[in-house]
Amino acid sequence: MSFFLETLLGGLMSGMLYSLVALGFVLIYKASGVFNFAQGAMVLFAALSMARFSEWIPQWLGMDNLFMANLLAFAISVVVMFTVAWLVERLVLRHLVNQEGATLLMATLGIAYFLDGVGQTIFGSDIYKIDVGMPKEPVMMLENIFEGGILINKEDFVAAFISALLVVALSIFFQKTATGRALRAVADDHQAAQSIGIPLDRIWVIVWCVAGITALVAGIIWGSKLGAQFSLSTVALRALPVVILGGLTSVPGAIIGGLIIGVGEKISEVYLGPMVGGGIEIWFAYMLALMFLLFRPQGLFGEKIIDRV
Amino acid sequence: MFYRENGQFKTSYQADQQIFPIPQDRWVILGIVAFAFFGIPLLVDEYLFRAILIPFLILSLAALGVNILVGYCGQITLGAGAFMAVGAYAAYNFLIRVSGMPMLGAILLGGITAALVGIVFGIPSLRVRGLYLAVATLAAQFFWDWAFLRVKWFTNDASSGSVSVANLQLFNWSIESPTDKYLFCLGILVVLGLMAKNLVRGSIGRQWMAIRDMDVAATVIGIRPLYAKLSAFAVSSFYVGVAGGLWGFVHLGSWEPAAFSIDRSFQLLFMVIIGGMGSIVGSFFGAAFIVILPIFLNQMLPLVGGLFGLEVSIALVSHVEIMIFGALIIFFLIVEPHGIARLWSTAREKLRLWPFPH
Amino acid sequence: MSGRNIGEVILDLNNISLSFGGVKALTDISFNVREHEIRAIIGPNGAGKSSMLNVINGVYRPQHGEIILRGEHFANMNSYKAAKAGLARTFQNIAxxxxxxxxxxxxxxxxxxxxxxxxxxxxxxxxxxxxxxxxxxxxxxxxxxxxxxxxxxxxxxxxxxxxxxxxxxxxxxxxxPQILLLDEPMAGMNVEEKQDMCRFILDVNDQFGTTVVLIEHDMGVVMDISDRVVVLDYGKKIGDGTPDEVRANPDVISAYLGASH
Structure with missing residues (x-):
């Protein structure tokens, strides 16, 4: 029982991180109809930027304060991600307005390759450390309820907490601020939003910026766990089934989908994996999403698509 | 002689329906094919065969398959690499498990297996499209990546999915030297290329394009999306599967699942975008471009770096390479969505009018 | 129209109702089409004309009602069955x-x-x-x-x-096709193009004997070329008959000119 709970909790926590990446997908899709395949490349780019600047800044300034170095590196990385967002709008999206979804998808694939290349050219392609003081030691919980209690990684716990915080902050941003309302208007109908004077290009830059921030947070959390390295860019591929499950247009969908996939992956790996040779977690999520697609193409919370002639 | 069709009048619809209605084109193409068969083997050294020509031929075949699905039928795929893998491993199993199985037979059966698998993974395309379909094809990619690595039966209990094939023979022709391998691949490519052209100019090709351009209108005139889409998946996967078999058997000789990873899938998609979606000849352009570019960069970048006194490492070259790929994809999608093939046909259009444009 | 023999009823629509979510596009509509005739469906914008056409050839599936084509009942019409049964159509926004x-x-x-x-x-x-x-x-x-x-x-x-x-x-x-459905064939055309299109429709009808069902919101042309006209407004049938009958129908007049006149 306690083993099952440990698995479940582990799944929920990695699910929270998937939700974070999925949120980046959903934000951009809602506001611009672009399925952003480059989200993973953005996570890598942000993580590399964070790792390298926090390493370089103490060297440049000759100081020895980890906290200050991290803070500065974070600030610079935010600027870097904003620049990326601005350039993406300027150089790519602006020229592809009103194109089909598939074309835009391929364009973001191009952006992903470009970012991977640039990131590794500038920042290098080794594994870099991100040390933001995440607690590393595991803790025992609920010892009085179960025999032996359950073992929880404190780092996962903090990460899940930060993700949840960001999700709440973004929801408030979307529901309560003027910019958030404009974003939702654009999401509903591009042309109508434009006709009442909402500047599309600015909105797009903003969503890409917000997606950049979620990428940065995801990059830092993942980077501090696994190191900032190329494999981070595959995180997006693992978060893809999440948005399919949750529905491309739904923020709560991204969160719940993330949790379902996180738990599903862990449980299938632990209980099903040994029977078939292990390593099934990556395709299991996809198969789950695929089965789901066949019965409910719009996802759990997505809007139903009606064809008009 | 000018490249001109003035004064060439078609007197029958049959003449109008030929693959290359302009005689000059016909002669040029025949000339190129003849040169490829008889000229190139005399002129080219082993390195060129191994590093450029054989990969080019095989990847052209795969790109042709991807183009049928993506360019002609409008169904996006990010899992082409998996179907190459299915083709290669199925061919391997036919070869070692069925006694007396000829090599060509195994490769073709591998293609057919890939076609069947393609149909299964194409089923979601009946319910979903675009982005969602991309996910379905990714599912195929990850599933087969895993299957060939972990399920021992597929690889005859070889560790980490690595298998090898030796002593390639076609009837009494032993395919060993690079020239032999080149000619073998060229032969298959010419036959399958011609078949692809026939398909896309016939009624099935029109069904694919109709589904691509406007699926509601297509169903209204009686095209069944089920048949059109699944046949595109089947034909496409057959081509990709045969290419996979050739890649394993002829080009690599021994291989593991990583040879057909998701990077391969993206690479094939890029060939189609850069070469030209919905164009047979574009598939060849795209394959040539993507095979040659890395080799070109490997030679050029250190030289250019040397001019500025910079040392260019191999890692840097590979980063610049993916950067350039990314930028080119975006460039082509924005500036010329029909790729090099369109640039080529525009040039021909100009040439037809030269030197007297209106 | 001279020379053509308008025949038996070949397409019969009974009590068709269609809604999207809560929005009613068509409410309880019945009418029929006779062989070889030119049958028009007219009505103001948003009257449900296109929806009607989409129901006939199976793009939309109505919640209620039945389609009878040459005596055969189609409970679940779909585009493929419609095409096989000899229905063809054109599209308002050119497809x-x-x-x-x-x-x-x-x-x-x-x-x-x-x-x-x-x-x-x-x-x-x-x-x-x-x-x-x-x-x-x-x-x-x-x-x-x-x-x-x-x-x-x-x-x-x-x-x-x-x-x-x-x-x-x-x-x-x-x-x-045996029945040709035309969705606003003359929308967005200039006078000359409209005349050409009218000529083509009449020729098709005359030479091939094709039954034509057409939608138009421009009354003028329709009244000239059609044998019988159905008038829709807000998804309901408000008139049905020859062009002259329809022209004299007070409901039709008020739908086109506004109720208070």
């Missing part, structure tokens, strides 16, 4: 295959009649080649009929609007 040439677009209309299998096509064997030629001849007849010989090889995306509408009609005619 041509824009990456294909005019010729290929019209050839797709022959699709249901082409039988060569995929292997015969791949090897361009006798049957496939013969079939392609045979249908090409038929398509060329239609091209001549609609006077679009000069644009055969041009991708439809490059054509002006009026010609695209004509290609759309050509594709529908290539199916050799």
């Amino acid at each position: 041509l295959f824009k990456g294909m040439s005019v010729l290929d677009n019209i050839m797709t209309g022959r699709n249901l009649k082409m039988k060569a299998n995929i292997l015969q096509q791949a090897f361009w064997l006798g049957p496939a080649q013969r079939e392609e030629l045979e249908h090409r001849l038929k398509v060329e007849e239609i091209i001549d009929f609609l006077e679009i010989q000069h644009i055969r090889k041009i991708p439809v995306g490059r054509l002006p609007y009026g010609l695209q509408k004509r290609v759309d009609l050509a594709r529908a005619l290539a199916m050799e």
Whole structure:
């Protein structure tokens, strides 16, 4: 029982991180109809930027304060991600307005390759450390309820907490601020939003910026766990089934989908994996999403698509 | 002689329906094919065969398959690499498990297996499209990546999915030297290329394009999306599967699942975008471009770096390479969505009018 | 109209109701179409005309009602069944295959009649080649009929609007339909183009005996060429009869001119 709970909790926590990446997908899709395949490349780019600047800044300034170095590196990385967002709008999206979804998808694939290349050219392609003081030691919980209690990684716990915080902050941003309302208007109908004077290009830059921030947070959390390295860019591929499950247009969908996939992956790996040779977690999520697609193409919370002639 | 069709009048619809209605084109193409068969083997050294020509031929075949699905039928795929893998491993199993199985037979059966698998993974395309379909094809990619690595039966209990094939023979022709391998691949490519052209100019090709351009209108005139889409998946996967078999058997000789990873899938998609979606000849352009570019960069970048006194490492070259790929994809999608093939046909259009444009 | 024998009822629509979510597009509509006639459906914008057409050829599935085509009941009409049963249509916002040439677009209309299998096509064997030629001849007849010989090889995306509408009609005619559904065939055309289109519709009806069901919101043209007219307003049928009867119907007048007059 306690083993099952440990698995479940582990799944929920990695699910929270998937939700974070999925949120980046959903934000951009809602506001611009672009399925952003480059989200993973953005996570890598942000993580590399964070790792390298926090390493370089103490060297440049000759100081020895980890906290200050991290803070500065974070600030610079935010600027870097904003620049990326601005350039993406300027150089790519602006020229592809009103194109089909598939074309835009391929364009973001191009952006992903470009970012991977640039990131590794500038920042290098080794594994870099991100040390933001995440607690590393595991803790025992609920010892009085179960025999032996359950073992929880404190780092996962903090990460899940930060993700949840960001999700709440973004929801408030979307529901309560003027910019958030404009974003939702654009999401509903591009042309109508434009006709009442909402500047599309600015909105797009903003969503890409917000997606950049979620990428940065995801990059830092993942980077501090696994190191900032190329494999981070595959995180997006693992978060893809999440948005399919949750529905491309739904923020709560991204969160719940993330949790379902996180738990599903862990449980299938632990209980099903040994029977078939292990390593099934990556395709299991996809198969789950695929089965789901066949019965409910719009996802759990997505809007139903009606064809008009 | 000018490249001109003035004064060439078609007197029958049959003449109008030929693959290359302009005689000059016909002669040029025949000339190129003849040169490829008889000229190139005399002129080219082993390195060129191994590093450029054989990969080019095989990847052209795969790109042709991807183009049928993506360019002609409008169904996006990010899992082409998996179907190459299915083709290669199925061919391997036919070869070692069925006694007396000829090599060509195994490769073709591998293609057919890939076609069947393609149909299964194409089923979601009946319910979903675009982005969602991309996910379905990714599912195929990850599933087969895993299957060939972990399920021992597929690889005859070889560790980490690595298998090898030796002593390639076609009837009494032993395919060993690079020239032999080149000619073998060229032969298959010419036959399958011609078949692809026939398909896309016939009624099935029109069904694919109709589904691509406007699926509601297509169903209204009686095209069944089920048949059109699944046949595109089947034909496409057959081509990709045969290419996979050739890649394993002829080009690599021994291989593991990583040879057909998701990077391969993206690479094939890029060939189609850069070469030209919905164009047979574009598939060849795209394959040539993507095979040659890395080799070109490997030679050029250190030289250019040397001019500025910079040392260019191999890692840097590979980063610049993916950067350039990314930028080119975006460039082509924005500036010329029909790729090099369109640039080529525009040039021909100009040439037809030269030197007297209106 | 002279010379044509308007025959029995071949298409009968009974109590059709269609809604999207909570929005009612069509409420309890019944009417019929006789063989060889030109039947118009008119009504102001948003009256449900296009929805009606979409129900007839199976693009939308109504919640209530039945479609009877030549005595056969279609409970679950879909586009494929409709096409097989001899229904063809054009589209309001031109739904041509824009990456294909005019010729290929019209050839797709022959699709249901082409039988060569995929292997015969791949090897361009006798049957496939013969079939392609045979249908090409038929398509060329239609091209001549609609006077679009000069644009055969041009991708439809490059054509002006009026010609695209004509290609759309050509594709529908290539199916050799028994009933031709036309969705606003004259929308967005200038006077000359409208006259051409009217001539083509009348010729099709006259020469091939094709039954025509057409939608239009421009009353003028419709009244001139149709035998009987159905009038829809807010998804309900408010009039049905010959053009003269409809013109005199007070409900129709108020729907078109506003209720208070």
